[in-house]
Amino acid sequence: MRLTLSASLAVLAFAAASSASAEEGMWTFDNFPIAQANATLGTTIDQAFLDRVRLSSVRFGGCSAGIVSDAGLVMTNNHCVATCVANLSTQAVNYAETGFTPKARDEEVKCPGATAEVLTDIADVTERMHKAGEGLSGSAFTRSRDAEAGRIESEACGPATDKRCQVVSLYRGGQFKLYTYRKYSDVRLAFAPEDRAATFGGDLDNFSFPRFAIDAAFIRLYENDAPASTPTHFVWKADKPVEGTPVFVSGSPGATQRLLTQDQLMTIRDVVLPMDQLIASELRGRLIRYSEEGERQVFEAMDPIVGLENTYKRGLGRMRALTDPGFMAARVAAETDFRSKAGDRVFADLSAIQPTLRELYPAMALLEGGTGVGTTPVAGGSQLFAWARTIVRGAQERAKPSAERLPEFGDARLSAAQTALFANRPVYPGLEQVRMEWWLSKTREWLTVDHPYIPALLGKESPEQRSARLIEGTKLADPAVRRALWEGGLSAVEASDDPLIQYLLAVQEPTRAVRTEWEEKVQAPTDRASEQLAAARFAAYGDAVYPDATGTLRLTYGLIEGSDVPGQRWGPFTTFAGLWDRATGAPPFDVAPKLLAAKDRIAGDTVINMTVSSDTIGGSSGSPVVTAAGEIVGANFDSTVLTQRNAYGYDRNVNRSVIVTTGAVTTALRDVYGMDGLVAELGVR
Structure with a gap:
């Protein structure tokens, strides 16, 4: 896609488009700017790459995740399974303190009430939704559109229990898409580290960098009481990351408000x-x-x-x-x-x-x-x-x-x-x-x-x-x-x-x-006016505009790199050696007991966390970070305080996503928690 906006507008909400030098945009998979991304990053991705990434990406509660084996194994953040861990724990057996480390699949435990979804299809239903609201105002407008969305969802999914259909409003009513998901209602916890390993530094380090957190966990998708067959999945890559590497981040960011006046x-x-x-x-x-x-x-x-x-x-x-x-x-x-x-x-x-x-x-x-x-x-x-x-x-x-x-x-x-x-x-x-x-x-x-x-x-x-x-x-x-x-x-x-x-x-x-x-008095007139504003935006800027995040699957991209602005100057990586140096022994800078006991088995230069200039926000937690070859190299788990302005507009100078690396996760599985079965399943040699 060729862009029509100047670079000065490209970082802002109303333009909502990327310039050649900015990795802006939480793009939907049916309108991802392949040519632009390749030109910016020097990659050669294609539609087949997008399809593989989409079918390997998972929405898990209010978080994101990625499939990493052909047997339904999924990596997400530890804080994304915290509710599951809490539900499975008691004071006597507190998995937040000990970690959850089953030695075999039959010891994996179902997360109460949890579901996971994979996006399988996107269809345009804009005409039907707009027609449903024609000539109406107030609550009649809202209810008519809600009813039409319900009809569309019922027509598409019917009584199926392994699918979910959702009519999604994009561009604040400018478009409506029907998203169809493969739904998994049997989701089991496969691994979670000690909470202190995932939350080292506590609230003091939260929304900041450097970070030293192994904020990763694994769940497994089941169907018919057996691990789900997932032949499409990310390839695990545990090598040390390289500064400047282009990466893609696939997840379900919760909500942005860039298109607001x-x-x-x-x-x-x-x-x-x-x-x-x-x-x-x-x-x-x-x-x-x-x-x-x-x-x-x-x-x-x-x-x-x-x-x-x-x-x-x-x-x-x-x-x-x-x-x-x-x-x-x-x-x-x-x-x-x-x-x-x-x-x-x-x-x-x-x-x-x-x-x-x-x-x-x-x-x-x-x-x-x-x-x-x-x-x-x-x-x-x-x-x-x-x-x-x-x-x-x-x-x-x-x-x-x-x-x-x-x-x-x-x-x-x-x-x-x-x-x-x-x-x-x-x-x-x-x-x-x-x-x-x-x-x-x-x-x-x-x-x-x-x-x-x-x-x-x-x-x-x-x-x-x-x-x-x-x-x-x-x-x-x-x-x-x-x-x-x-x-x-x-x-x-x-x-x-x-x-x-x-x-x-x-x-x-x-x-x-x-x-x-x-x-x-608020929702209906806002939706009506926003729909008209969206039409004006399309007329002015064309399809170089991306929609606000809505909790639906999006793809962003960027480089592995540090930051050099007032308030956040640092390189892109932290290591286990840095963790040992930062530890004081007193909360929140106390190292988790099992992790500390494994210190002599861990190479100090192993990278724990890294930062990426990708466009993410809340809901992106657990998002798989992948190379142009489809190899997963980490999972997004945080961003900096300055990055929170991302709700209203992307600023490449300060926007940094914080990633736990697959190298750190491999080290934790193999050298700390003895999860040899998962290590083998991931293909680590």
Whole structure:
């Protein structure tokens, strides 16, 4: 593809295209700029390469992964299997402390509720989706489009349980594609190191470099109770990486906001990020306090605290970008250029929505979630609350025709809801109560005591009283109880005496009202205006434009290289020798016991981590890093704080993805954890 944009615009959201000197773009596999990538990198990839990479790439929960053997073996990050490890662990047998090191395949253990997916097909359904919204506005527009998406998904996948179909909005409504996935519902943990090996340096080193983390793990895909046959897979390459090598990163980045207007970004800067940051920091504080109560509480709160720390640092980096005069001036220049081509009308429509969005955001974020712009966890992330809401809403929605339901309960999506609901996961009542108590307290604080929805949420009780009563009285921790309520339908749900079920029934009116108002006044007009803006963008820039990330599979590329800008000056590699030098013996710079015991068996110059100038963001964790020959040389696990501006625009000077190398993973498997079976399966000699 030939590009029509100047280099000064190429790093910015509205252009969203790459110049010859910048590895920008989270490209979809059906619109990847092969010629441009080859010209930039000096490679000779072709469509066959793209097909192999796509079929070897895996979406795993909110992470990415890569198939590395013909028997369903998949490499991802250790932090991507942290929930699985926590679910399989107890205080007596804590795999986060010891590592999970099965000696044979029959010792691999199923991750509760986990699914993995491989993208098999992409089809254009733009015309159908646009036609579904013609002449409509408000919630009628939203519901009509949701219903059409559900019909398309049902037509494509039907009752199949080994496939999943998803209508994906690209270019903020400019295009719609049907993504078809091969779905694996039996995903088993095959290896995880000691947590300290994967998180050396803790929160102090998080979102930074140099790093010394073996943040890698393996899962295995199963079908019919046997390892899946996966003849298409990446080739394992454990050689020492070479600076300047071109590489490709394939994964499912969560969300970028590069195509937003400046007025939309000001709403994020002034309303969304400040609220989300305050929320995350206070919830983290409450969980830390909870963890100080004893060893059991430390065990229960460890994984949630790490997740909140990631959320907070990510938001911090994004706030710095939105308050960086140089970065924002470049975005303004790009928008000015775009306005000269597209006109002001659609921009004005989006600007007019912002006061309403600012007003409605707190209630929508706290009571419903799913705003598309923030990260505030509903009910503090309470698992019991999430199950109760699925049961109650599922029962209410399934009583309607599929086209009239909330989209998450359409026929094509019910299997995903059931998988999550029926999973046998441990529940920690103390932790659940902290989450619920925090949520009720913060909701009352943010919405104010006089808000009309507060009586339904609290009645005459305090947040402490209500959360204690609900969590102590519910029986939803038992998967059999959840299954019985789900299968019993609306009559069983309404007859239930479970206090959490009754609570969710009681709060449906206000929470659904919040969602309806958001759809009517924010989501629908935003989607309509964004669709028009996308058409103007295509007219101005053609197909040299890539879409914002949407949690769907993308391919980016770059070079193995260090950084030389203020605040991050370093070479591209760290080694085991550097790990030993950095270690102090005191947390968080204490080396994992098994790793430390293997010190004399490990070559000090073995590279642990490296940095790459690829275009990645949250959700790219676990993304396979591959050469032009299709050899996997690492997995993305982090990026720097400065890179968090990547949500709003790519800046090659500061953008660096942090990679754990296959050489480090091989060393850990062979010399630390005795995983000889996996080493042989990977073809290491």
